[in-house]
Amino acid sequence: MIRPEDRQYFTAETFAFLTALAENNRREWFEAHRQDYEEFVRMPALQLISDMGGELPAISRHFTAQPRKAGGSLMRVHRDTRFSREKTPYKTNIGIQFRHERGKDIHAPGFYLHIAPDECFLGIGLWHPDAQALGRIREALAERSTVWLAARDDKAFRRHFTLDGDSLINPPRGFAKDHPLIEDLRRKDFIGLAPLTSTQATGAALLPLMVERFRQAAPYMRFLCRALDLPF
Secondary structure (H helix, E strand, O other), rough: OHHHHHOOOOOOOOOHHHHHHHHHOHHHHHOHHHHHHHHHHHHHHHHHHHHHHHHHOOOOOOEOOOOOOOOOOEEOOEEOOOOEEEEEEOOOOOOOOOOEOOOOOOOOOOEEEEOOOEEEEEEEEOOOOHHHHHHHHHHHHHHHHHHHHHHHHOOHHHHOOOEOEEOOOOOOOOOOOOOOOOHHOOOOOOEEEEEHHHHHOOOOOOOOOOOOOOHHOHHHHHHHHOOOOOHH
């Protein structure tokens, strides 16, 4: 029996399928190669999600791993083309998010894995929060600046994660442009990204590496959750 910590999920075949999909992003091609999608993308992703379900409680009991084909932690392969000029029907990456139990979409606090031929990384935090959530985070940041700085600058966290996302050009309403934390207050996303090599993404140590990185991000995630009155 293969233990989760020794299991290889994604392989060279995974990257080969995603590369071929990018070159043949059509429904006819996808249907003709659906078995490859199942074997090299969806099934290993669902196995990873299932295995992560046994690991998440050690980081936080309030984040979920849902190994479902639809509506769970594995993000759908179909692109939403309704409001996009890009009309290709399929995503050419694997996206897996372990969301907070109270979150209903990608805009909730979460842990994230991105697998693509050109880039693999782990992500944490809150992407594109709504105006109310963003306001609460900014208020918490200003009112509890010492706690924020300790989380943001935690050595284990910053050794691997880089803060990323969009920012306002001007200071948000209610904050002076010379506020000592103005760069953070201007953020519209509160996310951190940690790169993965293709060797790490296809290696048998992927799961324990994810657990280690997500644990290192716990102080940052704890701050965001508390700012939003969410348990961590």
